[in-house]
Amino acid sequence: MAEKNADILLLLEGTYPYVRGGVSSWVHQIIEGLPHYNFELVFLGGAPEHYGEIQYQLPDNVTKLHVHYLIENNTTEIKAKHGTKYKQELFDFWQQLQSYFRDCNDPIPTELLKFAFETLGKKDGINAADFLYSESSWQALSKYYLSYCDESSFIDFFWSYRNLYKPLFKIAEIARGLPKVKLIHSISTGYAGILGSGASAISGTPFLLTEHGIYTKERKIDLIQASWIKDSEQSLGKNLNTEMGFIRRMWINFFEQIGRTTYQQATKIISLYDGNMQRQIKDGAEPAKTLVVPNGIKTVRFKQALLQRPEKTPMVVGLIGRVVPIKDIKTFIRAIKEAQSIIPTLEGWIIGPFEEDPKYYQECQLLVDSLDLIDNVKFLGMQNIAEILPKLGVVALTSISEAQPLVLLEAMAAGVPVLASDVGSCREIIEGATAQDKAFGKAGEVVAIASPSDTAQQIVNILQNEQRWREYQKSGLERVQKFYDESHMFARYDKLYKDTMAWPE
Numbered sequence: 001m002a003e004k005n006a007d008i009l010l011l012l013e014g015t016y017p018y019v020r021g022g023v024s025s026w027v028h029q030i031i032e033g034l035p036h037y038n039f040e041l042v043f044l045g046g047a048p049e050h051y052g053e054i055q056y057q058l059p060d061n062v063t064k065l066h067v068h069y070l071i072e073n074n075t076t077e078i079k080a081k082h083g084t085k086y087k088q089e090l091f092d093f094w095q096q097l098q099s100y101f102r103d104c105n106d107p108i109p110t111e112l113l114k115f116a117f118e119t120l121g122k123k124d125g126i127n128a129a130d131f132l133y134s135e136s137s138w139q140a141l142s143k144y145y146l147s148y149c150d151e152s153s154f155i156d157f158f159w160s161y162r163n164l165y166k167p168l169f170k171i172a173e174i175a176r177g178l179p180k181v182k183l184i185h186s187i188s189t190g191y192a193g194i195l196g197s198g199a200s201a202i203s204g205t206p207f208l209l210t211e212h213g214i215y216t217k218e219r220k221i222d223l224i225q226a227s228w229i230k231d232s233e234q235s236l237g238k239n240l241n242t243e244m245g246f247i248r249r250m251w252i253n254f255f256e257q258i259g260r261t262t263y264q265q266a267t268k269i270i271s272l273y274d275g276n277m278q279r280q281i282k283d284g285a286e287p288a289k290t291l292v293v294p295n296g297i298k299t300v301r302f303k304q305a306l307l308q309r310p311e312k313t314p315m316v317v318g319l320i321g322r323v324v325p326i327k328d329i330k331t332f333i334r335a336i337k338e339a340q341s342i343i344p345t346l347e348g349w350i351i352g353p354f355e356e357d358p359k360y361y362q363e364c365q366l367l368v369d370s371l372d373l374i375d376n377v378k379f380l381g382m383q384n385i386a387e388i389l390p391k392l393g394v395v396a397l398t399s400i401s402e403a404q405p406l407v408l409l410e411a412m413a414a415g416v417p418v419l420a421s422d423v424g425s426c427r428e429i430i431e432g433a434t435a436q437d438k439a440f441g442k443a444g445e446v447v448a449i450a451s452p453s454d455t456a457q458q459i460v461n462i463l464q465n466e467q468r469w470r471e472y473q474k475s476g477l478e479r480v481q482k483f484y485d486e487s488h489m490f491a492r493y494d495k496l497y498k499d500t501m502a503w504p505e
Helices: 022-033 084-103 110-119 128-133 135-148 154-176 190-203 215-225 246-265 274-282 299-307 329-340 358-370 385-391 406-413 426-431 452-463 466-483 486-500
Strands: 008-013 039-045 062-069 183-186 207-210 268-271 290-292 316-320 347-351 377-381 394-397 418-421 444-447
Touching: 008 022, 008 190, 022 486, 039 190, 062 154, 084 110, 084 135, 084 246, 110 154, 110 190, 110 246, 128 135, 128 154, 135 154, 154 190, 154 246, 183 190, 190 207, 190 215, 190 246, 207 246, 207 486, 215 246, 268 274, 268 486, 274 290, 299 385, 299 406, 299 466, 316 329, 316 385, 316 406, 329 347, 329 358, 329 452, 347 385, 358 377, 385 406, 394 406, 394 452, 406 418, 406 426, 406 466, 418 426, 418 452, 426 444, 444 452, 452 466
Parallel strands: 008 039, 008 183, 039 062, 183 207, 207 268, 268 290, 316 347, 316 394, 347 377, 394 418, 418 444
Antiparallel strands: none
C-alpha cells in the first residue's frame, strides 16, 4: 500500500477486503476503475474470530487499511475521573439521544449527533466503563426499563440494552481518529453508515452513501427471525409485522434510526435500481438526494466467450451462485426435473461455492438423489465464468432475494439468454428499465419466486424455440453494452466524487 494522502475514505462493514461477494467485488472494481483517486479503507467487523485472511490484493491506489472490531472482550476500560454531578449531566444527554433510538420517526438532529460523537467513548465524556458500570448509567437503564418495558424480564432487557448500545462508543472513538480526507463514502447504512454520519457531523467532510441491498430491511428480516431474542409470553403468537416483543422491537428501532440518520447526513444517496431508490425514500431519504447508478461489468471480458459459442445451443441450464438458502437451489433442482420430462437430455449445472452452508448443500445433494438426477444435475463449485458461459444454453437464477445480480449481466454479455425470479432488479435487467431500454426487447424471462413449474416451463420455452433464443441473445447483448458496461458506472462515480468532494481553498 502506498504512503500517500487519501482523497476518499471508504467505510466497509463486514465486506471488503476480508469477505468475498458481490459488494466486495464492486468495491474492488471501483478502486481499480478510478486509479486517479487514492482510497483509505476502514473495515468494520463483528468479532475478530469471524474473519480470516484478506481475500483481495489491494490496488496500488489504496493508501491504508484500518481494521476495527465492534465485539471484543476488553476488560481494561477507562475508569471515570469526574464527579457524579458532571457525569449525571452527560447522562441526561444520553437519555435524550436514546429517545431517538427508542421510538422516533425523526432522524437524530445533526447537532445532537455531533455532540454524541464528540462525547461517547471519551475519557472526559461518557466512556465505555461509564456506560457499563457507573451509577448514572444504571439509573438511566432502570428508568428506561420501568418506563417502557412492561413485558420482558429485566435480565433479558439488561443484556440486550448493553449489547445494543455498546458499539456506539467504539464507533465514536473510531470516528474521532479518522484521517482528514476530501470525501467519506459508506457502502451501507448500519454501523458503517452511522460511523460516516458521525464523522461527517464532527468534521464537516462531505458524506456519500451507496446501498446495494437495503440494509435496514435486511436487518429487520434477520431480527424478526432471530431465535436469540426471547419474546415474552404476551407477544408470542402475535403477527410479527404488527406486534412483537419489546426487546425485538428495540433492536429493530435501533437499526431503523441508524438508517434514517444516515440518510439525513448523506450528501447523496445511491442505489442500484429504481425499486431500491423508492424504498430509500419510503424509509426517510430526501428524494432530491437519491439517484440510481447501476452496476457495470467489463463487457469486453466476455467477447471471447461470445465467439466461442457453439452453433447448436447446449441443453444445459446454469445457476451461477453460492449454494445457500437465499439462492433457492432446491427450486432450481426441481425445475430441472420437470423440464427434463420434455427435454430428456437436459442438464442443470450449479456453479459456485458450496462450503458456506454445508447442511444446505447436503440437503440439495439428497434432493438430487431422491429425484434421480445424479447424472443430470452437477455441482461444479467455483469456475472461471467467462470460460463456462459458452457451454450453457440458459443462465437461471431462482433466488428469493437479489439486488442487481452481476451474473445476469455477464451471461448477457456472453450471449446467453437468462431467466430469473422476480426479485430486486432482475425484471429491469431482463425486460428493460426505461422506454429506451425496453425498446431492445427481452433478454429472457422473469418467473415467479419459488415456482419450479414456472421455471421449468420457461426453460423449455427458451431452449426449444431457436428464434426466441436468438432474439433474447440479441436483446441481452445490446442492453448490456448500452447500459451496463463498467465504463458508464466509472464515469458516474467519477462525476459524483468530483461534485461532492471538499476541495481545499
